[in-house]
Structure formats: C-alpha cells, structure tokens
Amino acid sequence: MYRWKLALSVAAFCAVLPVPSLGAGQTRIAILPVVVHSTDSPDFLRAGLSDMLASRLSQAKEIAVIRVDDPAQATTDIATAQAAARA
Numbered sequence: 212m213y214r215w216k217l218a219l220s221v222a223a224f225c226a227v228l229p230v231p232s233l234g235a236g237q238t239r240i241a242i243l244p245v246v247v248h249s250t251d252s253p254d255f256l257r258a259g260l261s262d263m264l265a266s267r268l269s270q271a272k273e274i275a276v277i278r279v280d281d282p283a284q285a286t287t288d289i290a291t292a293q294a295a296a297r298a
Contacts, residue, residue, distance in 0.1 A: 237275040240268055
C-alpha cells in the first residue's frame with residue numbers, strides 16, 4: 212500500500228512540474244490503465260483513479276490528456292509510444 216501511495220504521489224508531483232514547450236501545441240500526457248493488486252474487485256478503484264488523474268491534469272490548459280482505457284493499447288516499447296504520441 213505504501214509503494215502505491217508513493218508512486219501516485221510521485222506521478223502527481225511530476226504532473227505539476229513545469230514542462231518545456233515543444234512548440235505551439237499542448238503537451239500531451241497519456242493516462243495508462245492503473246493496475247490495482249487487491250483481493251477485492253479493483254474495477255471501481257482503477258476507474259476512479261484514472262478519472263481523478265485525468266480530470267486534474269486536464270484543468271491545465273497547456274496539457275492535453277489522452278486516455279488509454281484498453282490495456283491492450285498500452286505499450287512499453289519506446290518507439291511505438293513515440294509514434295503514437297506523434298499521431
């Protein structure tokens with residue numbers, strides 16, 4: 212539980228750091244599916260965390276939030292992620 216809170220705190224802190232502009236457009240951030248390790252049904256928590264994070268980040272006008280709700284669309288391959296970000 213402590214690691215989860217720490218990871219969420221670090222992600223929230225990084226989200227509010229100033230980001231150098233890449234041009235005239237907005238900085239895009241992808242919200243990937245949250246993994247919850249619990250014996251209870253984690254669906255409500257997973258959806259709630261993703262919604263909360265997306266709504267908080269989308270309040271900043273310079274950030275465009277991209278939701279990835281399907282875990283099959285998420286990738287750890289950097290080239291694939293960069294190609295998706297440019298699309």
